[in-house]
Amino acid sequence: MSLLTAGMPEIQLDNVEMRYRTEAADVLALHQVTLNIAKGEFVSLLGPSGCGKTTLLRLMADLLTPTGGNVTVAGKSAKEARLARKYGIVFQSPVLYDWRKVKHNITLPLEMMGVKKSVREEKALELLELVGLQGFADKYPWQLSGGMQQRVAIARALSMEPEILLMDEPFSALDEFTRERLNEELLSVWSKVRSTIVFVTHSIPESIFLSDRVFVLSPHPGRLSAVVDIPLPRPRTSGMRNSQQFYDLVSRIRGSFEGV
Amino acid sequence: MMEGSPATSLITTGNESLPAELETRTAQRFRKVPGPGLWLPLLAGMLFLAMWELQLFHRLFDLKKYQLPLPSAIYEALRDNFSLLLSYTGYTLAEAVLGMLIGSASGFVVALAATAWPRWGGGSLTLVAALNAVPIVALAPIMNLWFGDGIGSRAAIVTATTMAAMAINACKGMSAVDPLALDLMHSYAAGKKEVFRYLRIQNSLPYVFTALKINTTASMIGAIVGEFFFSSRGLGYLLSNSIKVAKMPLGWSCIVLAAVAGVLFYLIVERLEKVFIRWHSSRRA
Amino acid sequence: MRGQHILLRSRALPLVVWVMGLLAVWEGASWLLLHAAKVPLAQSKLPYVHEVAATLWKYSGTLLKEGGATFGNAGVGFLLGAAAGAGLAVLMSLSRTVERLAFPYAVASQMIPILGLAPIIYGIVRDEQVSRIIISGYITFFPVSLNMLRGLRSVDLPAVELMHSYAAKPWAVYWKLRLPASLPGLFSGLKIAAPLAVTGAILVELMGAQHGIGVIMLRNLYYGPSHTYMFWSTVVVGASLGMASYGLMSLIERLVSPWQPEFRPKGGAK
Structure with missing residues (x-):
């Protein structure tokens, strides 16, 4: 299905290798990873800790440079894509600046791009509404709960209207209930902005619920071990978590880890 | 109870974690095999001394040699008066150590009171912090009136200047206990005294040493500045007197020795900290 | 707002009592030194608080x-x-x-x-x-x-x-x-x-x-x-x-x- 929608892939990794050289040893963090992500697709990078999923995301973000292979983002090299501000990123922690009010945290990337102040403020209010935080514009980050802070971080990433949204375990620090609610909210936001999303997670249900496709990674060395299509219809509802199809997908992905 | 009032956070803010950080950073720098971290500052220091000796600064700022003596002259003064300087250093150091011990001990007592009875004891903490804002130079004549011009007067000045840092830091350490550890104590039906004995005092040790390190410097300053005005012995006395009679090199050699003594004093306290905190954590583990 | 006010009072009250108490003790000690103990230079060592306050005001x-x-x-x-x-x-x-x-x-x-x-x-x-x-x-x-x-x-x-x-x-x-x-x-x-x-x-x-x-x-x-x-x-x-x-x-x-x-x-x- 996803292959049909793909013209030119939005993100393309070709034989990517990542090697860390420490004094003690050479660590092969990623070995020969090749994958394509189509425009508008929602994919997850799933795996246990140490499988290199975060490294993979950082390579796409040009926060790391691969020691081998090619990373192409939006038809450019990863670095060019970063300089052209093609993606927004959300980290595991919200990384909000303490000294900025919520709305000014959201406008931070726009300031970088030289957007006019009135436009910025308007955009911030619009985004706050999108992530369900209207009325919190003039609060400081510490006045918000962890889940609300992460929503601000998502709004900030969306403020520059990126083609791509990179998310590195954004909800892993939150409790199960908040996480499931935010999963649904993320999908509803995505249905409006329709950007390409790459979502790193170590939760099998989360990856299934969110994604069109799940890339399963295994450790030592980090490599792509399976790609699983998620044929659940959209829009997805919380009820689907209890469907037989969902359970089957969970066991299928769990099965792909066996023998590792 | 205490964080809010401006005067109470007088010493703690910032300085508190500073020495610890400095220590690890310098340790990192110097433990390595001679790298640029060591020879670069050394080289710069030597270059500075050489420029000074060659009178570059004198030409630059239009200074005479009697205003800014050359390093060689300072060294000569140091060598010629070494035994006198050494005995004065001992005298000043004795004042500093004595005052610091009394000051830190009383500061600790204030902290105990402030933690045990937050509402009423907290006021004493604020007062001690206010005492700390009194310039040392204003304390000197008063202490001179009270304690004469002997060692007691400077010890009293140092006491007054070291009390606050200890009181504030120790109180912070005693208050910053893990709430769960406090609950555990309550589950043992421990009284106020037991909570202090088994939990709070232990917990305050790292903070106490932070205060002691701040106080080493403060005590040397207190002792020396105290000697400037009403004393017949000590480094501070010799320093201000040498300047008055234009014996600049001797004055500078006092500063050199004061610096050396100050650094040594600091390093000793730091060493003690390592010993005690190791004991502390091993006891806890 | 009201809560803050109470907090402020509860924090300030002990301090006010402390300062007042200290000044009272000071004044008393000063009197003792001057009249009871008859220490030389008593007023230089511990002057009357009210005299210092008067001087502060005057000058x-x-x-x-x-x-x-x-x-x-x-x-x-x-x-x-x-x-x-x-x-x-x-x-x-x-x-x-x-x-x-x-x-x-x-x-x-x-x-x-x-x-x-x-x-x-x-x-x-x-x-x-x-x-x-x-x-x-x-x-x-x-x-x-x-x-x-x-x-x-x-x-x-x-x-x-x-x-x-x-x-x-x-x-x-x-x-x-x-x-x-x-x-x-x-x-x-x-x-x-x-x-x-x-x-x-x-x-x-x-x-x-x-x-x-x-x-x-x-x-x-x-x-x-x-x-x-x-x-x-x-x-x-x-x-x-x-x-x-x-x-x-x-x-x-x-x-x-x-x-x-x-x-x-x-x-x-x-």
């Missing part, structure tokens, strides 16, 4: 003027020293070489009795105005620089990576991230340095100057017991200058960086 004009001179000179030195210290901190955070050169000396300077340099600097400059400014500046320089550097370094990696992901220019990383993040460090340096700068300025005045609170302090000390109330008044003014300098820095800190964790109300949302 408030002079005291304010001289105190202002001290405060002004200390202030100029303090500002220069703080600016230079902050500058050095930025340089050290930018360049490893500068840091390696300056850092060990900055650390060592924290361990040596800097105020001891006052007579030396006065000896070199021989100008009260200039040496007051130099001493205050010098005392301010290192605490500000070390604390500011700590603040500049307190930025954690993800915050920098975020900037990197925006392809931010180096100046933007400083202006939007590192400098705001360093404000708490900068202010703790300033709060340490401010009372020290005042002390430094008074010290220079005691070594021979024409104006400043230290000058009348010394003068009244020499005049002997008859001027003891005036002497104690100058001590009170000196102490107030020290506390005022600290309070001023705290106030500015609250205005400039109200977002700091320590200013957050306790018991609120997280």
